[in-house]
Amino acid sequence: MHEPTHRRRQYWRRNLRALTLLLSLWFIVSYGFGILFVDQLDRLRIGGFKLGFWFAQQGSIYAFVLIIFVYVRWMNRLDREFDVDERN
Amino acid sequence: MNLQAWTFVLVGLSFALYIGVAIWSRARSTGEFYVAGGQVPAVINGMATAADWMSAASFISMAGLISFMGRDGAVYLMGWTGGYVLLALLLAPYLRKFGKYTVPDFIGDRYYSQTARCVAVVCAIFISFTYVAGQMRGVGIVFSHFLNVRIEHGVLIGMGIVFFYAVLGGMKGITYTQVAQYCVLIFAYLVPAIFISALVTGTVFPQLGFGGTLASEPGVFLLDRLDQLSQELGFARYTEGRKETIDVFFITAALMVGTAGLPHVLVRFYTVPKVSAARSSAGWALLFIAILYTTAPAVAAFARANLLGTVADIPYAEVPAWFKNWELTGLIQFDDLSGDGRVQYRGPLSEIPNELTIDRDIMVLANPEIAGLPNWVVALVAAGGLAAALSTAAGLLLVISSSIAHDLLKKGWRPSISEHEELVAARVAAGVAVIIAGYFGIHPPGFVAQVVAFAFGLAAASFFPAILRGIFSKRMNKEGAVAGMIAGISFTAGYIIFFKFIRPAWNTPQYWWFGISPEGIGTAGMLLNFAVSWAVCRLTPPPPEAVQDFVEEIRIPRSAGPAHEIDA
Numbered sequence: 001m002h003e004p005t006h007r008r009r010q011y012w013r014r015n016l017r018a019l020t021l022l023l024s025l026w027f028i029v030s031y032g033f034g035i036l037f038v039d040q041l042d043r044l045r046i047g048g049f050k051l052g053f054w055f056a057q058q059g060s061i062y063a064f065v066l067i068i069f070v071y072v073r074w075m076n077r078l079d080r081e082f083d084v085d086e087r088n
Numbered sequence: 089m090n091l092q093a094w095t096f097v098l099v100g101l102s103f104a105l106y107i108g109v110a111i112w113s114r115a116r117s118t119g120e121f122y123v124a125g126g127q128v129p130a131v132i133n134g135m136a137t138a139a140d141w142m143s144a145a146s147f148i149s150m151a152g153l154i155s156f157m158g159r160d161g162a163v164y165l166m167g168w169t170g171g172y173v174l175l176a177l178l179l180a181p182y183l184r185k186f187g188k189y190t191v192p193d194f195i196g197d198r199y200y201s202q203t204a205r206c207v208a209v210v211c212a213i214f215i216s217f218t219y220v221a222g223q224m225r226g227v228g229i230v231f232s233h234f235l236n237v238r239i240e241h242g243v244l245i246g247m248g249i250v251f252f253y254a255v256l257g258g259m260k261g262i263t264y265t266q267v268a269q270y271c272v273l274i275f276a277y278l279v280p281a282i283f284i285s286a287l288v289t290g291t292v293f294p295q296l297g298f299g300g301t302l303a304s305e306p307g308v309f310l311l312d313r314l315d316q317l318s319q320e321l322g323f324a325r326y327t328e329g330r331k332e333t334i335d336v337f338f339i340t341a342a343l344m345v346g347t348a349g350l351p352h353v354l355v356r357f358y359t360v361p362k363v364s365a366a367r368s369s370a371g372w373a374l375l376f377i378a379i380l381y382t383t384a385p386a387v388a389a390f391a392r393a394n395l396l397g398t399v400a401d402i403p404y405a406e407v408p409a410w411f412k413n414w415e416l417t418g419l420i421q422f423d424d425l426s427g428d429g430r431v432q433y434r435g436p437l438s439e440i441p442n443e444l445t446i447d448r449d450i451m452v453l454a455n456p457e458i459a460g461l462p463n464w465v466v467a468l469v470a471a472g473g474l475a476a477a478l479s480t481a482a483g484l485l486l487v488i489s490s491s492i493a494h495d496l497l498k499k500g501w502r503p504s505i506s507e508h509e510e511l512v513a514a515r516v517a518a519g520v521a522v523i524i525a526g527y528f529g530i531h532p533p534g535f536v537a538q539v540v541a542f543a544f545g546l547a548a549a550s551f552f553p554a555i556l557r558g559i560f561s562k563r564m565n566k567e568g569a570v571a572g573m574i575a576g577i578s579f580t581a582g583y584i585i586f587f588k589f590i591r592p593a594w595n596t597p598q599y600w601w602f603g604i605s606p607e608g609i610g611t612a613g614m615l616l617n618f619a620v621s622w623a624v625c626r627l628t629p630p631p632p633e634a635v636q637d638f639v640e641e642i643r644i645p646r647s648a649g650p651a652h653e654i655d656a
Contacts, residue, residue: 004640012643019177026173030166035336038159038329048299048309053327056162057154057385058295061169061378068176068371075181076364084646086362 011082018074022067029055029063094467095234102272102471103249106265106478110253113264118511121258122189122490123358128263130365134372136263137356139270139479141168141347141373142380143219144226147273147476151455152448154388155395158318158326161385163336167343169374169381174348174552176370180357182559184366185642189358190487191351191551192495198558200635201566202500207573209495211550212351216484216491217525218543219352223481224529227474233417233453234470240530246478247526254482254489255518259359262482269475274379276472280456280465281383284390287459294386314389317396322438326392332597338608345614346544349551352483355490363645391451394458399444400433407431410457419447419454481525489518542584545606549576549613557621562639564621567628572621580613 004012033041033055041052049058079085089097115121128136146168154161186194191212196205224243231242253261281294289297289310302308315325324330331339347353356373357366399407404422414420422431425441433444453473456466493514498505505513550573557564557572584606587595597603604612630636641647 008640008644015643022177023173026170030170030340031337034162034166035333035340042327046299048301048311050311050327053159053311054299056159057165058298058382060162060166061382064169064173065371065375065378067173068367068374071177072364072368072371075367079364079645084644086364086645086647 007082008084011078011084014078014082015075018071018078022071022074026064026067030060034060089463091463091466092235094463095470098464098467098471099235099474102268102475105268105272106249106253109265109268110257110261113261114256115258115260115511118189118494118507118514120260121511121514122486122494123355124258124260124263126187126359127361128359130360130369131372132267133263133356133360133365133369134374135270135376136266137353137369137373138376139266139273139475140356140483141353141377141480142273142476143480144223144230144473144477146380146384147277148226148230148449148452148473151384151387151391152451154385155392155451156448157330158324159329160331160336161388163331163339163343165381165385167340168347169377170340171344171347172370172374172377174344175353175357176367176374179348179354179552179555179559180366180370181363181645182642183354183555184357184360184363185645185647187358189355189494190490191354191555192491193499194558195551195554195569196495196499198635198638199554199566199569200632201570204554204566204570204573205495205499207570207577208551208554209491211546211573211577212491212495213488215351215543215547216487217521217528220481220484220488220521220525221528221532223477223484224525225532226477227481228529229449230470230473230477234467243526243529246474246481246529247522250478250481250485251519251522254485254522255515258514258518259355259486262479262486263359265482266479269479270376273472273475273479274376276468276475277380277383279468280459280461281387281390283461283465284394284455284459285386288390288393294383294390298386298389310389310393314393314396317393317400318435321396321400321434322440323435324437326389332603334603335597335600335605335608338604338611340608342548342608342610342614343544345548345552346610347547349547349555350543351491351547351551352480352487354551354555355487356483387455388451391455391458394455395446395451396433398458399431401430403430405429408458410454413457414450414454419450421445485518485521485525488521489514492517492521542581545580545584545610545613546577548610549573549580549617553614553617553621557618559639559642562636563630564625565628565631568621568623568625571624572617575620576613576617579616580610583609583613 038052038056042050044051119125150164183194192205192208195208224246227246228239228242231237232239253265282292285294285297286292288303289300290303291297291300300310302310302313311327315327318326360366360369411420423443425443431444432440434440434442456469493510497513498510554569554573587606
């Protein structure tokens with residue numbers, strides 16, 4: 001078997017670190033704020049929204065979109081740093 | 089112009105647009121037929137994915153569902169958007185690097201096994217047929233409500249249109265038609281929502297109006313008024329949950345993971361030119377979806393407030409015109425139990441019996457009428473509903489067609505067929521699939537609604553874990569993957585079949601395992617799949633070196649060989 005080079009292993013580890021961080025955020029905004037702690041957050045308000053309700057029906061979706069675009073920028077930079085990006 | 093004329097004009101124009109686009113972008117090779125030649129720009133692919141994903145259910149039924157569920161409606165909002173994060177981060181870039189045509193292709197190659205490929209093909213076809221029958225039904229319903237066409241004729245017209253551009257255009261035709269359909273459906277969704285938001289709250293942004301104050305009563309927040317009205321009429325408060333937390337958790341997870349495992353969504357990421365484009369394309373897709381998904385809960389709240397405000401307690405003689413119109417279609421039913429000639433709409437907690445039954449689909453279909461919007465806005469809703477149903481149907485039909493022509497014929501029974509023959513087979517398969525889907529649209533099996541839980545549950549319990557481990561675990565072998573998929577599918581299907589078909593009377597929280605409903609059981613199926621495949625994998629030999637190199641290869645965006653081989 002061709003052992004992956006040290007650089008490649010490092011690239012993969014950095015990728016996994018990015019995934020862990022971003023997926024934790026994904027979990028916190030939806031399952032955390034929108035489901036598990038929704039009643040506690042509902043004691044706070046922003047405008048006419050109770051906060052937990054807002055996360056469940058609005059906020060989590062905005063956060064999902066942001067998470068993906070942060071990931072895209074993060075990975076593009078990582079690809080260039082390790083010289084594994086796609087040549088045009 | 090009257091409503092009927094407006095509807096004919098708008099629906100006719102949108103259909104002409106789809107046909108024009110289909111002729112301009114028809115497919116000439118199998119690469120173009122299956123994955124649009126792999127040359128679709130990321131933003132365009134994102135838009136097509138959004139139309140592909142948002143079905144008749146998203147467009148017509150979701151806001152109504154939320155309207156009646158209150159806060160618990162969040163399971164659909166989060167469940168059907170959060171899956172895109174999983175797609176973008178865990179699956180799409182690697183599938184793109186793999187760069188073949190179908191999901192069973194990946195499963196078959198990664199697990200070096202025809203058995204694995206066959207399990208995947210059966211799941212893909214089953215999931216897609218389940219879904220497409222509902223879309224065809226949606227087309228029929230829109231036609232019959234707005235154009236006074238019989239449901240059967242509506243389905244036939246829809247079949248004709250889809251047949252034309254899916255069979256002729258393949259993935260390339262479908263992609264560009266879906267872009268047009270996205271534009272139509274989002275415009276059709278936003279215009280009434282903006283009108284109603286302005287009317288109810290004085291804000292043109294529904295997402296803000298949702299949390300704003302009422303135009304009619306300055307200083308009173310819409311959601312507070314809604315909570316109060318609901319309580320007075322004997323319903324649960326709108327912003328409070330009614331389902332058990334564990335069930336909400338499991339349903340949301342099953343829908344998210346199911347979304348990330350649906351073949352017609354996954355296959356869209358084969359169509360972009362690069363790995364980096366696959367990542368950003370998932371982001372664009374979710375952005376375009378989020379525009380509708382953040383509007384839907386606002387529409388749900390406005391519609392609920394309108395409904396409770398207008399017909400909760402009025403003399404039947406004074407009901408508005410839309411009430412009578414929709415009564416004719418059977419979507420509103422009034423039964424004067426007390427015999428006092430008044431409509432009394434009450435919830436389960438009220439002492440007064442409820443006299444009004446309202447179909448949830450009416451919340452989107454009739455909302456513009458309820459709010460008194462002009463005819464062209466009402467007609468727009470018809471065109472939008474059709475766009476949503478047709479775009480999803482086309483994507484699903486393509487999955488069925490490629491599963492049959494590519495996975496079963498080319499990679500299975502008849503590897504010797506030429507590209508030209510494969511293309512003919514794909515077109516024939518698409519044609520036959522349209523006819524079967526149309527048949528189920530006209531004669532819907534009574535369980536269409538029930539089997540949607542199936543589609544998500546099976547996708548969650550089979551594809552998602554198999555693909556995920558195929559990428560993130562080099563050690564995972566065919567024995568583990570196949571055992572995991574079979575365990576996940578059998579468990580999930582068994583649980584759903586038991587509660588939906590064998591003992592429907594027991595389908596209540598007290599009999600469910602740990603309070604998990606059949607809708608959420610796919611999450612447990614997924615966990616079981618992970619556990620079984622891990623255990624079996626430990627006891628069986630590791631995959632061949634070539635496969636481990638293959639995994640190493642898909643983890644790196646840059647390819648060693650030419651970027652794209654499918655045009656060759």
